[in-house]
Amino acid sequence: MISSAAIVNHLETDTLGSDRERELSAHRSHFPALGIENRTYFNYGGQGVLCGAALDSITKNFQHIETLGCFSNAAGDWMMSEYDATKAAIAQEFQVSSNTITLTENTTVGCNIALWAIDWQQGDRLLLSDCEHPGIIAGAVQIQKRFGIEIDYFPLTNTLNASAEGEDSSQVVDLLRQHLQPQTRMVMLSHICWNTGQVIPLKAMVKACHDRPYDQHIFVAVDAAQSVGVLPLNLDDIAADFYAFTTHKWWCAPLGLGALYIHPEIFDEIEPVFVGWRGLTGKAPIPQWKRDGAKFEVASSTYTLYEALRLAISHANSWGNQQQRYERICQLSQVLWQSLEALPHITCIRQVAPESGLVSFKIDQTVAKNAIAQKPNAAIARQLESEQQIFIRALPHPDCLRASVHYLTTIADINRLVSSLASLA
Numbered sequence: 001m002i003s004s005a006a007i008v009n010h011l012e013t014d015t016l017g018s019d020r021e022r023e024l025s026a027h028r029s030h031f032p033a034l035g036i037e038n039r040t041y042f043n044y045g046g047q048g049v050l051c052g053a054a055l056d057s058i059t060k061n062f063q064h065i066e067t068l069g070c071f072s073n074a075a076g077d078w079m080m081s082e083y084d085a086t087k088a089a090i091a092q093e094f095q096v097s098s099n100t101i102t103l104t105e106n107t108t109v110g111c112n113i114a115l116w117a118i119d120w121q122q123g124d125r126l127l128l129s130d131c132e133h134p135g136i137i138a139g140a141v142q143i144q145k146r147f148g149i150e151i152d153y154f155p156l157t158n159t160l161n162a163s164a165e166g167e168d169s170s171q172v173v174d175l176l177r178q179h180l181q182p183q184t185r186m187v188m189l190s191h192i193c194w195n196t197g198q199v200i201p202l203k204a205m206v207k208a209c210h211d212r213p214y215d216q217h218i219f220v221a222v223d224a225a226q227s228v229g230v231l232p233l234n235l236d237d238i239a240a241d242f243y244a245f246t247t248h249k250w251w252c253a254p255l256g257l258g259a260l261y262i263h264p265e266i267f268d269e270i271e272p273v274f275v276g277w278r279g280l281t282g283k284a285p286i287p288q289w290k291r292d293g294a295k296f297e298v299a300s301s302t303y304t305l306y307e308a309l310r311l312a313i314s315h316a317n318s319w320g321n322q323q324q325r326y327e328r329i330c331q332l333s334q335v336l337w338q339s340l341e342a343l344p345h346i347t348c349i350r351q352v353a354p355e356s357g358l359v360s361f362k363i364d365q366t367v368a369k370n371a372i373a374q375k376p377n378a379a380i381a382r383q384l385e386s387e388q389q390i391f392i393r394a395l396p397h398p399d400c401l402r403a404s405v406h407y408l409t410t411i412a413d414i415n416r417l418v419s420s421l422a423s424l425a
């Protein structure tokens with residue numbers, strides 16, 4: 001294990017170089033929210049910050065439509081060109097073709113499309129990990145009520161300290177395999193667990209499901225809320241059936257724009273539930289579906305937001321590619337993790353160096369004597385925000401606090417959070 005001082009040194013010299021740190025500072029200056037004095041932002045897993053160009057484009061594009069003429073042919077053409085360019089930009093980030101992308105509003109809509117898309121039969125089984133987001137569990141329970149299926153949970157938390165890449169990654173794959181049953185039709189998993197920050201060995205897990213242990217195809221649907229904008233991704237290579245995400249978290253795009261990747265090979269086997277003109281070919285008799293991601297889209301959307309996403313992606317890429325950004329996230333979250341572990345009253349939820357930007361930790365109230373530390377985690381997070389402008393969040397399961405480290409985070413941000421938490425002793 002390298003020391004925090006060594007990592008900081010590494011960050012400032014070898015990997016990124018002090019010139020890179022200066023570049024980051026210039027890059028950060030394009031984000032109005034990061035320029036607010038004495039504010040330290042660690043909630044990227046909740047929502048990212050918008051760069052000025054993205055913010056400006058939203059207003060500019062609403063005005064543009066008014067100028068072109070609402071519902072004019074010109075405005076319609078402009079909206080369709082925004083739509084095509086945005087799908088292409090998303091697809092390019094994942095090295096897939098544009099027609100695999102469905103535009104949605106958020107991660108949960110994408111997960112719902114996946115959950116409702118297959119022809120569930122009574123007695124089928126849906127397998128989830130025990131780290132899934134409440135909104136996704138709710139979707140699974142609705143499917144259970146509607147179709148009489150069974151939901152199984154596998155204890156991913158038991159492999160909390162396994163890494164996604166190392167030898168111990170096989171523990172996670174074996175655990176999944178043990179929970180597949182002849183009636184399992186779908187497995188739904190988060191690529192990065194929102195509560196623990198664990199990254200799962202997704203490609204090997206998809207393969208374990210697709211190796212047809214019980215003859216029928218097992219669909220793999222991925223909740224990618226915490227992985228898009230963090231991990232370098234090649235979705236063809238991962239080969240999941242569904243990969244659902246939002247753009248407003250780690251990609252720092254506006255709220256209200258998400259997407260879903262659907263593997264082309266399953267396209268003809270699945271059906272949309274909510275439907276509308278966006279999915280239709282325009283030919284009679286109705287419905288005849290487009291044979292691309294549009295089949296799962298419904299109708300009018302806020303096309304005026306789309307350019308902001310493209311600007312956010314290209315702004316991030318102007319600092320470093322996906323691999324470089326991911327490396328910085330891991331290096332910084334290691335610094336935070338080690339610094340927190342060094343505090344006697346704090347224990348990190350994972351006992352291994354982070355592989356994502358999510359660092360979750362608990363304050364030991366028997367050791368921390370400060371009055372704030374005696375409060376529930378939600379109250380601590382609220383107080384850090386209102387009194388010190390330090391933004392972290394509380395989580396219910398496990399009952400803990402979570403800091404999200406982005407490539408935009410600085411060592412100064414980490415030092416400020418660590419000193420504030422140190423003062424709770």
Ligand SMILES: Cc1ncc(COP(=O)(O)O)c(C=O)c1O
Nearest residue numbers: 106107108133190194223225246
């Ligand atoms: C793992 C996970 N899934 C789903 C969600 C919900 O995301 P959205 O609001 O984009 O649907 C979140 C949000 O925090 C999340 O972390």
